[in-house]
Amino acid sequence: MPTFVYPIAGILFGLIIGSFLATIIIRWPLGQSVVSGRSRCDSCEKQLRAIDLIPVISYLLRSGKCANCGVAIKSDHLIIELSAGLIGGLALFVAPGIDGMLGAIFGWLLLTLAALDAQHHWLPDRLSLLLAAIGLAASVAVDDPDFINRLIGGLVGFISLFLIGWGYQKLRGREGLGGGDPKLFAAIGCWLGWPALPLVILGAALIGILSAMTMQIRGQAISADSALPLGSFMAITAFPLWIAQIMIGGNLL
Incomplete structure (x- = not known):
């Protein structure tokens, strides 16, 4: 199959996945089922027809x-669909094949x-546990980072932020990080390996500063x-780091 077909397929499949993700994002926090029953309008609850379920096009x-x-x-529907399509396209553009498909899954969950x-x-x-499990399992199909690198990344990632949150609460008497x-x-x-963790925190901090300035x-x-x-x-930072990791063919640090 020609290489250019992969990112196009990634975009199209991403748009479809994005439609489902948008439903999860809107309904799950409300305690509503996202898998049972037919798709319906969130306002009048009328069941949607096939023409109303085409990603992006139906919205337009x-x-x-x-x-x-x-x-x-x-x-949110349109934004999530377009974002998922972009993730799928980018993932399969930088890594046509199984690496790219796994990267797209990483991006969609993020x-x-x-x-x-x-x-x-x-x-x-x-969702976080599912993301971690798939990241560790991906080492079977993707050589770099290897399983040990990913496992250490998972352990170091959890322990480091847990201790920071615990220490902040002890010192300030209030929660500084969510559980x-x-x-x-x-x-x-578990996806990027432990060497990439400082870059994830650095990128997240920069985005946080920009967000605070914008506010x-x-x-x-x-x-x-x-x-x-x-x-x-952290999620916004992690996917571009995965792309960079794929492009340089190894750890970022």
Whole structure:
């Protein structure tokens, strides 16, 4: 199969996956099922037809509104679908084949976790553990990082952030890190290996600073008690680092 077909397939498959991820991101925090029953409008709950389920195209055809009730569809659907398509395309562009497919899965799970943390300050343990398990299992198909490197990354990632959060709480008397952050950091370590962990934290810190500056420019108050989604920042950093790792063919440090 020609090489150029892989990223195109990654984009198309990513758009389809993105439609499902958007449903998870919107409904899971509300305690609603994301696997049972037919797809329906989140507002009027009318079952959607096939033409309403085409990623991106359906949103544009309906001008971002439900065909039945006319209520605006959350733009999250479009953003997540486009993001998932971009992830799939990039992953299979830099690594056509099994490496790229695994990288796309890495990116799609990170996208889901990033959105849940940004919107609800929630990093579900089940997703983080799934991400970690797939990362370790991927060492069977991908030589670098090897299993030991990934395993150490998982252990170091969890222990380091857990201790930082524990120490902060003891010193300041309040929670500084959510309980899901160390688990996500561990899962990222299971994919990128331990040498990449400092870069993940550095990238997350830079994104956090830019986010805080943007909030201040918009007139939003920022204080020591302001909650910023560290998990989202780590997830946003991790996928580009995976791409860089693939392109240089080894550890980043």
